[in-house]
Amino acid sequence: MRKLRNVLYVTNPQSYLSKDGESIVVSVENQELARVPIHNLEGVVCFGFMGASPGMMALCTENDVGLCFVSPYGKFMARVGGKVSGNVLLRKRQYAVSDDETASVKIASYCILGKLMNCRTVLQRFSRDYPDMVSGEFERNFKRLSEGIVQIKAGTCGSLNELRGFEGILSKYYFDSFNDLILSTEPEFSFENRSRRPPLDRVNALLSFSYTLIAADCASALESVGLDPQVGFLHRVRPGRPSLALDLMEEFRPYLGDRFVLSLVNNRVVTAGNFVVKENGAVLLTDDARKTVLQAWQKRKKEEVMHGYLEERMPIGLLPYSQAMLLARFLRGDIDGYPPFVVR
Amino acid sequence: MNPDDYLMLSGIQHFAFCQRQWALIHVEQLWAENSLTFSGKLMHDNADDPFFVESRGDTLVSRSIPLVSHNLKIYGIADVVEFHRSSSGVRIAYRDGFWEVVPIEYKRGKKKEDDCDEVQLCCQAMCLEEMYGTKIPAGYLYYGKTRHRTEVLFDEELREHVVSLIQEMYALYENGITPAAELKKQCASCSIRDLCVPTISSRKKSVDQYLDSMIGEYSHEKTA
Numbered sequence: 369m370r371k372l373r374n375v376l377y378v379t380n381p382q383s384y385l386s387k388d389g390e391s392i393v394v395s396v397e398n399q400e401l402a403r404v405p406i407h408n409l410e411g412v413v414c415f416g417f418m419g420a421s422p423g424m425m426a427l428c429t430e431n432d433v434g435l436c437f438v439s440p441y442g443k444f445m446a447r448v449g450g451k452v453s454g455n456v457l458l459r460k461r462q463y464a465v466s467d468d469e470t471a472s473v474k475i476a477s478y479c480i481l482g483k484l485m486n487c488r489t490v491l492q493r494f495s496r497d498y499p500d501m502v503s504g505e506f507e508r509n510f511k512r513l514s515e516g517i518v519q520i521k522a523g524t525c526g527s528l529n530e531l532r533g534f535e536g537i538l539s540k541y542y543f544d545s546f547n548d549l550i551l552s553t554e555p556e557f558s559f560e561n562r563s564r565r566p567p568l569d570r571v572n573a574l575l576s577f578s579y580t581l582i583a584a585d586c587a588s589a590l591e592s593v594g595l596d597p598q599v600g601f602l603h604r605v606r607p608g609r610p611s612l613a614l615d616l617m618e619e620f621r622p623y624l625g626d627r628f629v630l631s632l633v634n635n636r637v638v639t640a641g642n643f644v645v646k647e648n649g650a651v652l653l654t655d656d657a658r659k660t661v662l663q664a665w666q667k668r669k670k671e672e673v674m675h676g677y678l679e680e681r682m683p684i685g686l687l688p689y690s691q692a693m694l695l696a697r698f699l700r701g702d703i704d705g706y707p708p709f710v711v712r
Numbered sequence: 713m714n715p716d717d718y719l720m721l722s723g724i725q726h727f728a729f730c731q732r733q734w735a736l737i738h739v740e741q742l743w744a745e746n747s748l749t750f751s752g753k754l755m756h757d758n759a760d761d762p763f764f765v766e767s768r769g770d771t772l773v774s775r776s777i778p779l780v781s782h783n784l785k786i787y788g789i790a791d792v793v794e795f796h797r798s799s800s801g802v803r804i805a806y807r808d809g810f811w812e813v814v815p816i817e818y819k820r821g822k823k824k825e826d827d828c829d830e831v832q833l834c835c836q837a838m839c840l841e842e843m844y845g846t847k848i849p850a851g852y853l854y855y856g857k858t859r860h861r862t863e864v865l866f867d868e869e870l871r872e873h874v875v876s877l878i879q880e881m882y883a884l885y886e887n888g889i890t891p892a893a894e895l896k897k898q899c900a901s902c903s904i905r906d907l908c909v910p911t912i913s914s915r916k917k918s919v920d921q922y923l924d925s926m927i928g929e930y931s932h933e934k935t936a
Contacts, residue, residue, distance in 0.1 A: 455740040457888045478919075485926060521927060593907075594741065677922045678912065693909065698919075700740070700890060703912055705919030710926045 373410035375585075375669075377662045379655065381440045385412070385420035387427045409433045410685070411588055415440050415658075420448075434588035440655075444580070447587070455594045461699045462612075466599050473528055475615075475698075475706055476602035477520055480535045482619030482708020484517050487542040489711050490622045490630075494549050506548050509541040516541075528602065546571075546626070552633050556640035566650030570643050573651040574632060574661070578625040579617070581665060582688070586620070587613040589688035593696040616691055619708040624684065628668055637664055677707040713785055719881055721779060721788025724835050724874070727881050728828035732910075733902060734881065735890040742907045770797035772804075772811065779839035784878050790836045792816040802844045813840050815851040822857040827870070829853050831877060834870045 378385065382396045392412065394402040406427055411434035414420065420435065428435040429450030437445045465471045491510050495502045516538040525531040547559040550571065559571040567573040587597040587610045600611025602618070632638045642657030653661065669685030678690060687709050698706040720738065727734035736742045766773035772795040780787040795804060795811035804811055815836045819829055830853070837848040852861040864870075884891070893910035902908065 455742070458740065478923075481923060517927060521923060676926060677917070677919070678909070680911075693907070694912075697909070697912065702890070702892065703919060705923075707919045707922050710923070712926075 373408055374666070375411045375413060376404055376409055377666075378412065378414045378416060379659050379662070381416035382418055383414065383416050384418040385414065385424045387421060387423040390427070392424055392427065406431045406433060411436065411584075413438060413584065432592060434584075434591070436584055436588075438580070438584075444584070449591065455700075458594050458696055458700055459596050459599075462595055462599055465699065466601055466605065469528060472601040473525065473531060475695075476528060476531055477523070477525065478706040478708050479602055479615050479618045480531060481517065481520055482710055483621060484513060484520065484535070484538055484542075485708075485710045486619055486622040487539070487626075488513055488517065490549070490627055491542065491545055501548065503548065506545045509545045512541050513538055531602070542622075549630050550633055552636070554640045556643075557633050566646075566648075566652075568649050568651060570638075570640065570651055571629065571633065573643060573653055574629040574638070575625060577653060577658070577661065578628050578665070579621060581662075582617045582620050582624050583610065583613050585685075585688045586610075586616040586692070589692035590616060590695075592689065593692045595692060595696055595699075616688065616695065619691070619710070620687065623709075623711050624668075624687070628665065632661065632664060637661075673711065676710055676712065715780065715782070715787065718780070718785045718787045719878070719885060721786045721835055721839065722832070723881065724786070724877055725828045725832040727877055728826065728831045730896070730898065730902070731880070731884070732891045732893050732908060733904060735884055736904055736908055738881075739885060739888060739890055742904055771795070772807070777840075779836060779843065781835075781839040781842045783842060784835070784838060784875070785882070786835060786839065786878060788836070788839070790815050790840070791818045793840065802846045813837075813844055813846060813848050815840060815848070816854055816861070817851070818854050818856065820856040822855045823853070823862055827873070830864050830870060831874055833864050834866050835874045835878075837866050838871065838874060 376392065376394075378394055380396055380401075383394050383401070384396070386393045386395065388403070390406050392404050392406060392409070393400055394404075409431075412428060413436050415438055417440075419437075425435060425448045427433075428448060435448040437447070439445055465475065488510070491506070491513070495506070495510070516534065520531070520534065525534055543562050550557055550559055556570055559569065562575070563569065563572045564576050567576045590597045590612055595612060597610040597613040599605055600613075600615040603609065603611035603614045605611055637660060638653075638657055642654055642660070644652045644654055646652065669683060671684050672681050673684055673687070674681050675687075675690060677694070682690060691709055694703070695706050697703050723734050723738050726737055774793050774795070775791065777790040777793045778787075779790050792815075794814040794816060795801075795807075796814060798810055798812045801810040801812040803809075815833060817829065817833045817836065823829075833851050833853055837851050840846075841848050848866060850863055850865050852863055854861050883889075893908055893912070895910040899905055899908075899910050
């Protein structure tokens with residue numbers, strides 16, 4: 369596998385990015401704060417409004433470094449990309465498959481299988497680590513989830529709607545057990561169900577934030593192998609929606625997202641005070657906490673994991689890339705299916 | 713065929729090295745640098761200056777010459793072409809007399825076991841022959857590591873090899889085919905190895921088996 373480079377997260381909204389030689393310079397009010405050589409970078413995510421010079425943008429596009437602007441609260445605003453690259457034959461195949469329900473169901477099933485199998489592992493690991501805390505309800509959900517996985521693998525879903533419906537039911541079993549996985553005694557961290565737009569509790573705020581990070585990584589991984597992140601198989605094509613990035617990230621939600629959030633809460637990396645609760649109930653991460661979370665995220669991406677299909681150890685941060693590559697290889701007919709990343 | 717649809721001459725060297733490497737670069741449009749390709753690029757940056765013409769007595773050195781062959785349906789750029797004053801040969805603009813055309817190709821490493829560098833040089837010569845209406849019997853490969861020129865004779869066998877490689881290239885290109893990977897010794901030095909992943913298509917482990925093995929692990933285990 370290729371090398372995992374870093375992602376530069378610029379969290380001060382007053383930051384301005386410029387280029388000096390082969391380096392990116394981050395400055396606030398004309399004061400240079402940091403200088404990073406482009407060759408060490410995978411991507412740049414800027415939580416700010418000040419912007420970047422065209423020279424810096426060119427430096428990024430020439431070096432295949434994704435540059436993405438999000439609002440200070442992590443809402444996606446813009447991504448800077450170079451000229452259209454990659455293989456037009458691959459993209460045409462992607463569009464053809466996306467228009468073909470049967471072919472789409474096949475790929476979408478692989479993505480969903482990856483997700484549910486990883487959900488299962490998250491539950492399974494908990495039951496192994498804390499056998500005394502496993503309730504009867506937890507075991508029932510676990511069993512239903514496992515049976516569902518076998519059914520999807522057997523190809524029982526004939527249409528995308530059927531698959532979406534079944535996936536929804538199985539995900540609910542998983543999230544019904546999610547509160548059991550939270551070991552924090554702080555009542556603020558209890559989890560009832562998944563809420564978004566806006567997240568209505570602290571755990572949901574963390575989940576949403578980590579999913580945003582994964583989606584950005586998936587979109588750039590897809591672009592780097594020449595796939596169009598907007599044209600998906602499971603997620604319907606909607607203007608502005610990175611449907612394929614959402615398809616690709618399904619398998620990463622439990623493993624990269626949920627487990628990451630659980631470790632933040634259970635290891636007290638974040639505490640109840642790290643959040644702002646708005647008048648309408650929306651829960652937001654504070655600036656400082658966001659920095660803490662991003663640091664933990666960067667650290668997590670450097671951890672290595674065994675890829676069961678590639679039979680190779682690689683940093684977690686390269687998983688979106690390896691999966692995008694495998695998806696492209698499947699679409700081009702190099703391999704006989706799309707092997708989702710499944711954690712042991 | 714429209715000249716805009718011609719294949720790139722530089723690709724013939726990739727194709728002779730590995731058909732899949734060529735297809736990944738020219739069909740799939742994938743590219744990655746490694747230290748080998750990067751130092752090669754640096755070396756070319758020094759050699760390539762289209763506006764620099766060097767004149768040493770009876771030798772004229774011209775750099776970055778655009779090339780095309782409508783017979784071969786190939787276009788590209790020659791690093792360096794030398795013109796040697798001679799009693800026969802071609803006429804060139806603004807110069808008196810006749811000149812022999814001698815293509816030179818710069819390579820960073822040393823002479824290789826396979827003939828991919830020779831093939832590329834011969835293909836350049838065939839383009840030059842067509843453009844100047846002349847015959848070019850030989851050219852040189854300059855290797856950066858050994859700092860030496862090696863003479864390459866453009867014999868019939870080499871020329872036929874060039875023609876057959878280009879035919880094979882077009883057969884894949886027109887059908888959008890990328891040949892399956894084979895894990896070979898030369899994969900170690902390939903800059904796009906990570907994009908090719910020669911192990912996946914040569915291992916032949918089916919995705920179905922992979923998923924079954926992962927699901928199987930679950931079904932034998934009990935919770936708690």
